[in-house]
Amino acid sequence: MTQLPETIGFVGAGNMASAIIGGLLKAGYAPERLCAVDPSEAAQTKLQTLGVGEVGGQPGPRFQNSELVILAVKPQYMHAATEGIKEHLSSKAVVMSVAAGISVDGLKKQLTNAALPVVRCMPNTPALVGAGASGLFASPEVTAHQRAGIQAVMGVVGTTVWLKEEHQIDCVTAISGSGPAYFFAFMEAMIAAGEKMGLDHETASQLTLQTALGAAKLATQSSDPVTELRRNVTSPGGTTERALNSFNQDNLAALVDRGMQACLDRAQEMAKEFG
Numbered sequence: 530m531t532q533l534p535e536t537i538g539f540v541g542a543g544n545m546a547s548a549i550i551g552g553l554l555k556a557g558y559a560p561e562r563l564c565a566v567d568p569s570e571a572a573q574t575k576l577q578t579l580g581v582g583e584v585g586g587q588p589g590p591r592f593q594n595s596e597l598v599i600l601a602v603k604p605q606y607m608h609a610a611t612e613g614i615k616e617h618l619s620s621k622a623v624v625m626s627v628a629a630g631i632s633v634d635g636l637k638k639q640l641t642n643a644a645l646p647v648v649r650c651m652p653n654t655p656a657l658v659g660a661g662a663s664g665l666f667a668s669p670e671v672t673a674h675q676r677a678g679i680q681a682v683m684g685v686v687g688t689t690v691w692l693k694e695e696h697q698i699d700c701v702t703a704i705s706g707s708g709p710a711y712f713f714a715f716m717e718a719m720i721a722a723g724e725k726m727g728l729d730h731e732t733a734s735q736l737t738l739q740t741a742l743g744a745a746k747l748a749t750q751s752s753d754p755v756t757e758l759r760r761n762v763t764s765p766g767g768t769t770e771r772a773l774n775s776f777n778q779d780n781l782a783a784l785v786d787r788g789m790q791a792c793l794d795r796a797q798e799m800a801k802e803f804g
Contacts, residue, residue, distance in 0.1 A: 532677070533678060533681050533682060534596040534678045534679075535562065536563075537553070537599065538564045538591070538592045538597070538599070539563070539598075539601055540565075540566055540588055540599070540600050540602060540610045541566075541567055541601035541602035541610065542565050542566070542567035542572040543572070543601060545601050545656065546565065546567075546599065546601035547657075548656040549601075550576070550579060552656075552659060552685030552686040554579060560579065563581045563582050564581065564582055564583035564585075564594075565584055565585075566584070566588050567586070570586075573585070588613035588614040592614050592617045592618060592619075593617050595618075595619065595622055596621060596622060596623070597623055597679065598625070599626075599682075600624065600625065600626040600627065600636075604629060604630050604799055605803065607628055607631055607636075608639060611636070612639075614640075615641055615642070618640070622645075623646040623648060623671055623675045624645060624647050624648070625647075625650050626648070626649055629651065629796055629799055630796055630800045631803050632695065633666070635800070637668075644670055645670065646668060646671040647668045647671070648665055648666065648671055648676075649666045649695065649698050650665050650679075651698050651705070652683065652687075653707075654709050655709060656686035657686075659686055661683075661686045661688070662688045662705040662708075663683045663687060663688070663689045663705075664692055665683065665692065666694075666695050676691070699797055702792060702793065702796045703789040703790070703796065706792075707792050711785075711788070712741065716737050716738065720734050720737050723736065
């Protein structure tokens with residue numbers, strides 16, 4: 530594994546920060562090399578239970594030794610987060626934000642440091658089970674060593690991809706950032722349809738979730754593209770073809786396209802609101 534940063538600080542200890550911390554600890558990262566702050570006492574207690582070296586309610590001098598500072602707060606709380614740490618960043622620190630919509634320039638402005646190495650990251654919730662997908666964009670100041678360290682950090686919770694242009698982060702938001710919710714919604718619809726057909730909720734849920742898991746595993750492990758996999762399970766004149774034809778009559782592809790475009794549009798709006 531690529532060398533992880535020597536010390537890591539977290540501002541915010543919600544689900545994403547907890548997922549990353551848990552992944553780091555599972556990979557053998559020493560908890561005393563971590564520090565984290567969150568105004569929630571419950572979150573602080575959870576961090577202490579995990580053995581995080583330094584835990585507090587507000588950012589401060591504890592971040593002076595952090596090689597990597599991860600801003601794991603919602604966009605509307607970013608100003609408060611950056612205000613609390615900007616005077617305490619090490620000259621060697623790189624800052625990574627997992628907040629949607631806030632640009633690299635916006636983060637630098639909030640941190641009052643135009644030369645600061647900044648990385649934007651768009652993770653997703655399957656990181657909670659080590660199966661996440663994260664898109665990363667680095668400002669020009671980020672060194673190859675820092676990029677490798679951040680990739681190693683996010684690698685403990687799933688797959689990572691580096692983007693060449695910052696606007697592509699919004700595309701990542703529309704695909705993988707919000708994507709789990711799309712699949713959850715489709716699963717909900719399948720479960721409801723199964724119940725309508727006569728199955729009990731537990732049976733419909735078990736079959737739907739296992740099918741989703743199996744299809745995802747097959748798609749990731751097969752050398753065939755998903756289009757070919759779909760063809761392989763669609764016999765001419767059979768039951769699957771009938772179902773897919775019904776979906777196509779309602780223009781499923783167009784529905785997905787409009788939904789993802791709406792997500793991208795909202796990400797761009799948030800950049801104007803919070804960036």
